[in-house]
Amino acid sequence: MKSLLVVGTGDRRYREYLLRSIGSHYRVHLLVGHEPTWEREFVAGWSVLDMSDTIDASAMLAAAPKTVDGVLTWDEARVLQAAKLADALGVPGDVDAVMRCRDKHLTRKALADAGVGPVRSVLVSGVEEALAAAERIGYPVVLKPRAMAASLGVVRVDTPAELTARFAFARDTTVPGAWHYDVSVLVEELLTGEEISVDSVVHHGEVHPMFLARKQVGYPPYFEEIGHTVSATDPLLNDPALLAALRETHTALGFTDGATHAEFKLTPSGPRLVEVNGRLGGGMIPYLGMRVTGIDPGLAIAAVACGDAPSLTPSESKAGAVRFFYPSEEDTVVGSVTAQLPPEIDLFLPLAGDGEVMSPPPKGTAFGRIALATALATTVEECMRALDTVEASLAVAPGTVRQPL
Numbered sequence: 001m002k003s004l005l006v007v008g009t010g011d012r013r014y015r016e017y018l019l020r021s022i023g024s025h026y027r028v029h030l031l032v033g034h035e036p037t038w039e040r041e042f043v044a045g046w047s048v049l050d051m052s053d054t055i056d057a058s059a060m061l062a063a064a065p066k067t068v069d070g071v072l073t074w075d076e077a078r079v080l081q082a083a084k085l086a087d088a089l090g091v092p093g094d095v096d097a098v099m100r101c102r103d104k105h106l107t108r109k110a111l112a113d114a115g116v117g118p119v120r121s122v123l124v125s126g127v128e129e130a131l132a133a134a135e136r137i138g139y140p141v142v143l144k145p146r147a148m149a150a151s152l153g154v155v156r157v158d159t160p161a162e163l164t165a166r167f168a169f170a171r172d173t174t175v176p177g178a179w180h181y182d183v184s185v186l187v188e189e190l191l192t193g194e195e196i197s198v199d200s201v202v203h204h205g206e207v208h209p210m211f212l213a214r215k216q217v218g219y220p221p222y223f224e225e226i227g228h229t230v231s232a233t234d235p236l237l238n239d240p241a242l243l244a245a246l247r248e249t250h251t252a253l254g255f256t257d258g259a260t261h262a263e264f265k266l267t268p269s270g271p272r273l274v275e276v277n278g279r280l281g282g283g284m285i286p287y288l289g290m291r292v293t294g295i296d297p298g299l300a301i302a303a304v305a306c307g308d309a310p311s312l313t314p315s316e317s318k319a320g321a322v323r324f325f326y327p328s329e330e331d332t333v334v335g336s337v338t339a340q341l342p343p344e345i346d347l348f349l350p351l352a353g354d355g356e357v358m359s360p361p362p363k364g365t366a367f368g369r370i371a372l373a374t375a376l377a378t379t380v381e382e383c384m385r386a387l388d389t390v391e392a393s394l395a396v397a398p399g400t401v402r403q404p405l
């Protein structure tokens with residue numbers, strides 16, 4: 001049995017299925033910021049570190065086993081440290097390639113240098129530079145943070161006044177462990193068309209798409225991800241233009257081994273890259289992919305982390321969808337969240353505990369979600385009808401604000 005070093009585990013509701021699969025086939029050692037609880041069932045050992053903003057790869061290396069077959073993480077804030085660990089331990093992982101994914105300015109530069117679907121993008125340090133860049137690109141434009149994910153901090157602006165008012169949202173949106181830059185905002189041309197994502201594993205430079213998700217976006221002018229649909233028979237999985245764009249993107253970034261979550265807009269001129277994350281996708285997309293295709297994303301990413309070819313033979317042919325639910329008003333004190341659940345509903349997970357104060361975007365962003373539901377059926381349309389029923393029946397009972405201890 002091969003040994004695998006896993007950096008961070010994330011929220012149990014979103015990631016337990018991955019650790020369960022990996023732990024059944026690999027000897028797993030965790031690097032985590034807390035004493036494991038639910039994780040213990042799936043691992044052979046762990047090291048507890050202060051996983052604060054200041055944690056670096058050298059501290060992780062000192063705590064890690066000295067001999068492992070692979071290193072992986074699905075935590076966006078830890079992908080660079082994990083790549084450095086892999087390099088130090090002599091297992092697959094490329095620090096420079098991961099950095100070109102992690103830093104969206106470097107992503108754009110690498111693709112522009114390679115002539116791959118270039119998008120007009122300017123890195124700016126303040127409002128005046130942003131106004132000048134937007135004038136050159138032409139409105140509408142998008143403001144986005146240089147080193148975030150899940151559409152956090154991304155906002156559309158149509159006029160100079162809107163840019164001035166919304167610049168701070170892009171500049172200041174952050175999460176614990178996020179990378180910090182003094183010059184941190186990109187001004188980019190607005191890409192039009194449906195947005196999709198492709199989760200792939202890459203082995204010795206060959207890109208293997210596992211599943212494709214179609215994204216639902218809400219709360220304009222923000223780009224909040226309110227849901228995704230995944231179908232095992234999506235025709236885009238065999239679309240020559242998309243597959244070519246996917247290969248060319250990885251080649252331009254020099255990404256040869258690992259997992260990626262690549263987002264594209266299907267523009268009138270063809271697929272154009274929004275961003276690439278150097279890890280498996282979030283938002284329950286890999287979970288849905290596993291349920292509708294039978295491909296196990298945990299085992300796939302573990303294999304390539306150890307330098308092995310992944311097993312990607314599908315055993316199912318279904319459709320799935322996830323939808324995220326938000327409070328209707330800012331500063332809602334949540335008690336309980338309930339809904340009517342049709343038979344197609346696979347999971348219904350409350351995400352806010354009793355007494356938590358939650359808000360919809362833009363104040364709440366992805367952290368304003370109070371529940372999620374996933375659906376599985378023969379078609380995407382059946383899944384969406386089931387999720388419509390959940391949304392129409394969603395009931396939020398008021399709670400009592402938690403008092404500090």
